[in-house]
Amino acid sequence: MNKRDKLIHIHHCRGAGWKTIKKLLVHDPELKHIYHMSIEDLCTYLQMLPHHAKVFFEDLHQLDMSTLLSEYEKDGIFIITIFDHEYPSHLKEIYDPPWVLYGMGQPSLLNHHNILSVVGTRKPSKLGLLSLEKILAPFVDRKWTIVSGLALGIDGYAHQLSLSSYTVAVLGSGLYCPYPRQHRALFNKIISDHAAISEYPPHTSPQKWRFPERNRIISGLSLGTLVVEAKERSGSLITADQALEQGRDVFALPGSILDDNALGTNKLIQQGAKLVLSSEDILNELKFY
Known part of the structure; x- marks a missing residue:
């Protein structure tokens, strides 16, 4: 062995x-x-x-690893370890890269250069969804890869908008247990034409503590992270913090001071995240990479 x-x-x-x-x-x-x-x-x-x-x-x-690995191969699961040359180059640069990644779909997407992560609230406003559409459209047109966490709300919508380009879902569970259940059809589309990955062995069930842990992968795969609507305390801000620790750009859509969903993004801007009014605000920052 x-x-x-x-x-x-x-x-x-x-x-x-x-x-x-x-x-x-x-x-x-x-x-x-x-x-x-x-x-x-x-x-x-x-x-x-x-x-x-x-x-x-x-x-x-x-x-019985032989039986497990045969099962994975039969089900189309690929495995990339940190020792493999296929390991995502952006992700390998972070302090605590996953030792092993399990994936379904197209592993080549993980090494695309132009990758943007998108995270946000699970309960977005209509304005938030329309704003995300406007911001992501040029990235989709230019065939960027959009990474997110398959969660309800902004994450799921970012994946939906990117199906005509490229998208990668990073799970907080094993590939046999995608979460949430409401996104099972979306998950199936992603693994058919795009990619879904997890640092957890495929039979691993979703647990609350795994989702903040996987956020470092969402930010670590990409050149920058866009936050669209986030409360003052939310998982999206954990991802933004991870991105900053990794030396990656963080972008945030501003919002009303009266909107709870804007408190987190406004605070990010106050702390130095780049305020985004259009896709060009992101593209201009990332074009030098």
Whole structure:
């Protein structure tokens, strides 16, 4: 078994989070010794808690990876590890890139240069939706790839508007468990002609804490992130914060000070995000990349 296959196996094991895999790769860069480590070794060298080390050890020695990988291949799921040359170049630049990506559709979209992320409220106003249409139309015409999170509201509408160009959905669950259920038909269109990806193994169910975690992938894949309508505390602002930490541009549509959905975007602008009145405001900033 080569290093790539070992990483995929480890990534399926319970108890192996991003930091644990990082420690493992520092301790054993070629993953030569992982199958010979005891539960005590895992606790000592990887600082795993005993109950995490126990379930990790069990999965490492009991999971039938051959059957799982055959199932994925049959269902059209591709796997890209951080060791692969196909790994998205923009994403590899961030501090905490996913070790493994699971995807369906066209993997080549992940390495398009002209990629814009779009996030926003799950309950957009009609004005917000019309504004998004106006802003995205030139990007769609120029065949940009639009990345979003498949959520209700702005995310889903951004995907819909981009179906005539290119779009990538980043899930907060495994590919066998796309969320929300209301977007199952949209998900099927995306995996048919575009791409959907997840850093979680395909059978992983959606959990609330996974959605903020996946936001760094949405921003990390792209040159910049556009925020369209966001409350003062929202997942969209988490994505914007991730983008800023990654050194990427953040763009925000302004709104009325009386509108709760504009409090977050207005605050982003106050903190230095680029105010957007037209698509040119974004294109002019990103054309130098």
